[in-house]
Structures are given as structure tokens and as C-alpha cells.
Amino acid sequence: MVKDGYEWKKYGQKKTTKDNPSPRAYYKCALAPTCPVKKKVQRSIQDKSIVVATYEGKHNHGFPFRDLFKPSSVTPEASIMDNDLPMTNISNDINIDLCLCNRVPTDVTDKQQKDGGSNMKALECISSLLKDPNFIAPLAEAVVLSINSQSEQVGLNLSLGLPQSDLSK
DNA sequence: CGACTTTGACCTGCGC
DNA sequence: GCGCAGGTCAAAGTCG
Numbered sequence A: 001m002v003k004d005g006y007e008w009k010k011y012g013q014k015k016t017t018k019d020n021p022s023p024r025a026y027y028k029c030a031l032a033p034t035c036p037v038k039k040k041v042q043r044s045i046q047d048k049s050i051v052v053a054t055y056e057g058k059h060n061h062g063f064p065f066r067d068l069f070k071p072s073s074v075t076p077e078a079s080i081m082d083n084d085l086p087m088t089n090i091s092n093d094i095n096i097d098l099c100l101c102n103r104v105p106t107d108v109t110d111k112q113q114k115d116g117g118s119n120m121k122a123l124e125c126i127s128s129l130l131k132d133p134n135f136i137a138p139l140a141e142a143v144v145l146s147i148n149s150q151s152e153q154v155g156l157n158l159s160l161g162l163p164q165s166d167l168s169k
Numbered sequence B: 001c002g003a004c005t006t007t008g009a010c011c012t013g014c015g016c
Numbered sequence C: 001g002c003g004c005a006g007g008t009c010a011a012a013g014t015c016g
Helices: A106-115 A120-131 A133-149 A164-167
Strands: A009-016 A024-027 A038-041 A051-057 A094-100
Touching: none
Parallel strands: none
Antiparallel strands: A009 A024, A024 A038, A038 A051, A051 A094
């Protein structure tokens, strides 16, 4: 379960979907009965260590900061959000979290070997940008808008290749 | 025994 | 109209 500061009530699950054989879970916001926010959680088809959580709608109540990012709340199965902004601050009705669970950057090393390390600076740049909430929020919006404008694109998988320690700083 | 989770069934929208 | 896939419901199971 992805911990993002809100409480979620699971109301359904699909074993498999066409675009991703991993189970997809459906959650509603449990903090307010009238809150219209829904959350879909599914593991990445390309890398099962990545959990993709998709938010739909806006919270009509305050953001509960308790439990958010407390070390005790980060279990081995828990994920780290790369965006520490409350979801209510984002204007779009659909928000996407990219969560990495104990991720080992194997794909980065593979790429380095293939590319001869030529993209190392780009990766460092991406790494620093991902630590900046002011970058993440518009990035998430741009991704969503991109998806909305390309209806043939189903699902979203991004392998950022960042170790958990980097994101939790 | 109540709260929470699981899971199969059902509903709905969409493409052919 | 039919079939499929996504989304939701609700009964059954589990746990404290």
C-alpha cells in the first residue's frame, strides 16, 4: 500500500488488465465519506518494483499531514512519493505518483554500459530535478496532459532508476 | 463482534 | 447487438 498521508479504503481489485497483467487495486479516500477522490494502484508491467498510483479527482477536505514521510511509516513494501506536495495543490483532476520500492538502479548501470556513460550528466540532472517539488508538480501535470492528448497510449511506466536513498533525502 | 480485506459477480461504456 | 475490459458492489473471510 502506497502511503501518501491520506487514508484509503479499498473497494475493489482486478486480477489482470489488458495492458498490465499485474493486479490493479481501487481505493477511495477514507478520510471523508463525501470525498470524490479515487486511487488506482498497479505495479509497473516493466519493473514490478515500481508501483504506479493514479489519483482521480480532488480532495474536498484538508490534507492530513500525520504519518507522512515518518520513517516508521516506510515499510519495505511502502513506497516513496517523489512529490511531497499535497495533492490538493495540483490543479488537474488526475494526478499520478511514480513510486519506487527498494529500487535498485540496475537499468541505469546497464544503460551506462551500453552508452559508455555518455548520459551520466543527464541522469545527474534528472536526479536533482526529481528532488525539487517545484519541478515535480508541473511535470506530473505535463505527463497527464500528454496522456490525455494521446488516447492510444494506455498506462504509464517510467523507470527513473533512482535509489531509494536519493529520493528520501 | 466489529472493522477491515478479499474476491467473485454485476454493471457500464466502448469498439467492432 | 455482442463481446470485452474497466470499474464498482457486496457477501464472505480474516483478524484483533
